[in-house]
Structure formats: structure tokens, C-alpha cells
Amino acid sequence: MKQSTSFVILLLVICTMLSGWKNLSPGQNDNDVKQILIGTQTWTTQNLNTTTFRNGDTIPHARTMKQWKAASWKKQPAWCYYQNDSNLGRKYGRLYNFYAVNDPRGLAPAGWHIPTAEEWYKLCEHLGGRKLAGEKMKSTQGWFGDENGTNSSGFTALPCGSRTYTLINQNNGFQGHGKYCMWWSTNLVRRSDVCVFMVARRSDELIYTFADQSEGLPVRCVKD
Numbered sequence: 001m002k003q004s005t006s007f008v009i010l011l012l013v014i015c016t017m018l019s020g021w022k023n024l025s026p027g028q029n030d031n032d033v034k035q036i037l038i039g040t041q042t043w044t045t046q047n048l049n050t051t052t053f054r055n056g057d058t059i060p061h062a063r064t065m066k067q068w069k070a071a072s073w074k075k076q077p078a079w080c081y082y083q084n085d086s087n088l089g090r091k092y093g094r095l096y097n098f099y100a101v102n103d104p105r106g107l108a109p110a111g112w113h114i115p116t117a118e119e120w121y122k123l124c125e126h127l128g129g130r131k132l133a134g135e136k137m138k139s140t141q142g143w144f145g146d147e148n149g150t151n152s153s154g155f156t157a158l159p160c161g162s163r164t165y166t167l168i169n170q171n172n173g174f175q176g177h178g179k180y181c182m183w184w185s186t187n188l189v190r191r192s193d194v195c196v197f198m199v200a201r202r203s204d205e206l207i208y209t210f211a212d213q214s215e216g217l218p219v220r221c222v223k224d
Contacts, residue, residue: 033109033221036153038126038154041122041126041222043220043221044112045156046093047093047183047218047219047220048093048096048218049090049093051079051094053106054105059078059096059107060079061080062079062080064172068080068214071097071214075213077100078100079095079097080095082174083171083174093160095162095216096184096216097213102186102188107219109221112223113186113221113222114184114185115183116185117185117187120183120185130205131204131205132205133153134203134204134205134206135149135150136151136152137157137206139157139158142159142178143159143178144178145201149204159201160177162174162176162182162211162216163216164215180198182196182211182215183219184211184219188213189210192212192214196215
């Protein structure tokens, strides 16, 4: 009888663990996410690198400019590697359009979310203001011309660049590698523009600007 009771308890424990894991992105749990506490916020220290939404649905991979452009016209989610190079993806993560970021199926892993503009501003405050935050976020190597940051925040911003379909005849739409990194927020502010936040060479700032929803940008997550 004791053995039977122990077996039931063990089975219940296993079921509870599995039910907790099933809400995470496939292959991920919170312990897999590299993270850093900055002020009162917990941020990921790497760009998102998933090919599925939180529910397990596949995010379309748009390799060619034709595919990337079609996703934009149809307002459908898409991702790509910078220069379509998976080796760069291992270092910089993947680039996503805003339709992937804003998809109701959820791009961030369970327990995390894509930051709002207000949460990016809060990060600025933790790092001494907008004009100082960028230097504290930039990695200590990898920036063009050795214009690296101190990474004193632990954020580890790498200059992964971006993709746009408006530069059809220029490098398949890829630009900015080694020179800047822009991340999405969730704030749609105009008919097709979204608030994005950028760190760049020759600047110590965390720069606030706008991007079209069709742009391919990396994603950082903040903990719920």
C-alpha cells in the first residue's frame, strides 16, 4: 500500500512539472534564459533566437527579399538571420518583423514579454539617463572601429544590424552590421511606425527612434 501511495505521489509530481513546462517555448525553460537584473527589471542578455511562437506554431523563415517583402505586404510574421547566415544567428540571434513581435500567439518565452517603450525608458533611468545608457549597454568588443562600450550594465548589446525591404538592390536589404543594434518595443505610434531603441557606434546614448513594421530587428525580453 505504501509503495502504491508513493507511486501516485511521484506521478502527480511529474504531471505538475510537465504542466508547468508546457507553457514555455519549445526547448526552453526559465533556467535556459540568460538574464541580468538592472535596477528593478530583469532583462535577457541575448537577442531572441526562436523559430516558434509560445504555443509551438512555426514562425515563417523569409530567406529571400521576395519572401520578406511578401510577408510585409500580407502583414504576416517572419524572421531571418542577418545575411541569411546561421553562424551569425548563433551570435546575434534572429531578426523579426513587427508582425511576429505583435502576434497574439506570443513571441517571448513564458514568463517574459517584449518590452514597452516605457520599460525601455525605465532601463535608461536605471543606467543614469538616455545619454549615458548606451555606453553601459554596448559590449566590450565587436563594434566597428573598436568603438565598444563598457557593458557595465551586463546588457551585452552586440552590433547585429537590421533588414529592410526598401533597400532592394543593396545587400539584399541587410545593413548596419558592426555599427548599430535596434530593438523592438510594443508601442505602435503611427499608421505603420513602431517605437524602437538603438545603440550605435560613435554614441553613448540609448537612442529613441521609429521603424516600419516590415523592418527586421532583433528582440530583447524583460521578465513579467
